[in-house]
Amino acid sequence: MTRTEKLLAELIALPSVNSAFTPFDGASARQARLIKFGEKNVADFLASIARRAGLEVEFQKVLPGRPNLIVRLLPRNKIQQTILLAPHLDTVNADESQFIPRRKNGRLYGRGACDTKGSVAAMFSALCELANRKSRPKETEIIFAGLVDEENAQAGSRALVADKFTGPVWSSAFRRPDGAGDHPNRLKAGLQTAALAIVGEPTRLQVVTAHKGSIWLELETRGKAAHGATPQFGKNAIHEMARIVDMLEMDYAVQLRRRRHPLLGAATVNVGTIRGGTQPNIVPDHCVITIDRRTLPGEAETSVRREIAALLRAKRLSAKISSTKLAPCLPLETSPNLPLVRHFLRSVGQARPAGVDFFCDAAVLSRGGIPSVVFGPGDIAQAHTADEWISLDSLERGKNLLLNFLKSLP
Numbered sequence: 001m002t003r004t005e006k007l008l009a010e011l012i013a014l015p016s017v018n019s020a021f022t023p024f025d026g027a028s029a030r031q032a033r034l035i036k037f038g039e040k041n042v043a044d045f046l047a048s049i050a051r052r053a054g055l056e057v058e059f060q061k062v063l064p065g066r067p068n069l070i071v072r073l074l075p076r077n078k079i080q081q082t083i084l085l086a087p088h089l090d091t092v093n094a095d096e097s098q099f100i101p102r103r104k105n106g107r108l109y110g111r112g113a114c115d116t117k118g119s120v121a122a123m124f125s126a127l128c129e130l131a132n133r134k135s136r137p138k139e140t141e142i143i144f145a146g147l148v149d150e151e152n153a154q155a156g157s158r159a160l161v162a163d164k165f166t167g168p169v170w171s172s173a174f175r176r177p178d179g180a181g182d183h184p185n186r187l188k189a190g191l192q193t194a195a196l197a198i199v200g201e202p203t204r205l206q207v208v209t210a211h212k213g214s215i216w217l218e219l220e221t222r223g224k225a226a227h228g229a230t231p232q233f234g235k236n237a238i239h240e241m242a243r244i245v246d247m248l249e250m251d252y253a254v255q256l257r258r259r260r261h262p263l264l265g266a267a268t269v270n271v272g273t274i275r276g277g278t279q280p281n282i283v284p285d286h287c288v289i290t291i292d293r294r295t296l297p298g299e300a301e302t303s304v305r306r307e308i309a310a311l312l313r314a315k316r317l318s319a320k321i322s323s324t325k326l327a328p329c330l331p332l333e334t335s336p337n338l339p340l341v342r343h344f345l346r347s348v349g350q351a352r353p354a355g356v357d358f359f360c361d362a363a364v365l366s367r368g369g370i371p372s373v374v375f376g377p378g379d380i381a382q383a384h385t386a387d388e389w390i391s392l393d394s395l396e397r398g399k400n401l402l403l404n405f406l407k408s409l410p
């Protein structure tokens with residue numbers, strides 16, 4: 001068993017389900033603690049390994065009991081650039097059996113195996129191996145940022161690039177090897193001006209420079225209630241909505257298919273929920289749908305709302321449009337011509353960058369000013385499934401590719 005595989009098995013055995021998905025009612029005090037502090041348990045576990053490897057460890061306060069883990073490898077000389085390795089520490093929900101890692105036919109099974117504890121293990125092992133070598137970079141600072149809350153509201157990545165660090169965000173200053181205290185602002189500045197972030201997600205070891213975003217909108221129609229025996233005196237809000245659903249799934253979807261991105265293909269729309277009416281013998285005066293609109297780089301919520309409103313007007317349909325997410329998930333588009341991105345592509349032997357459908361922390365970091373790509377072992381097809389697994393081959397290759405890239409930096 002390799003060290004990376006051992007680490008991944010240990011991480012799977014430490015549940016870190018995002019507490020937004022776990023019901024607290026009915027849970028014992030111990031279970032509730034596990035649910036609430038799962039990411040912290042993973043962060044503490046990794047922190048102890050990092051300290052043993054001679055790395056510097058810091059925690060960034062994000063949510064109560066849920067800090068980002070920051071681990072740093074200093075270069076031998078003065079810092080000229082910073083590289084960020086940024087996988088998330090949380091997972092989606094799972095049943096108990098998925099916290100017992102199982103190895104079978106060259107695969108490791110368990111919750112988070114590919115999304116994204118596989119990336120955590122590969123990135124963290126690469127960093128620890130590098131720390132043990134004499135060949136650590138001369139001028140490049142490498143920071144591992146284990147982020148919380150990616151699967152829900154991406155609070156971890158948002159906090160990392162937040163403009164306003166209010167209160168005691170950093171629990172203490174780093175200690176430099178020469179004994180001098182490093183001001184926390186220096187670390188913050190290093191993080192926020194990183195030359196490249198590699199965000200860990202299962203991309204089948206493809207360097208990904210673009211992904212779609214996601215906007216959730218609510219559309220609401222209003223009618224007029226009347227007795228079911230005399231519907232002609234009312235106005236049926238469900239009927240109005242039925243026309244809108246048809247318009248979205250047909251006309252709008254066709255319109256979106258014509259707009260194509262070279263790495264991502266077309267934007268999409270999905271009507272996900274519908275709710276309306278109270279009983280068969282009342283003309284419904286109210287109907288609501290929610291839609292998931294996957295966006296391409298360059299599209300924003302305002303432009304999406306504007307084009308849906310224009311379609312409604314053209315069809316003489318009427319609905320109130322509002323957003324249902326606290327913050328939309330942004331699309332990602334990083335230039336593959338940035339020198340470090342080209343270097344990374346060359347280093348992993350990939351001719352052209354790739355695009356993926358799913359969104360992740362990369363877009364948040366990118367919007368915060370850090371050029372970001374997505375890279376990691378495993379396949380997104382196995383993410384969030386009841387039978388999540390990762391190929392051990394992919395895991396080991398991922399660690400080696402990352403290590404080679406980090407070793408090649410100045």
Ligand SMILES: [Zn+2]
Binds near residue numbers: 088115116150201360
């Ligand atoms: Zn993920």
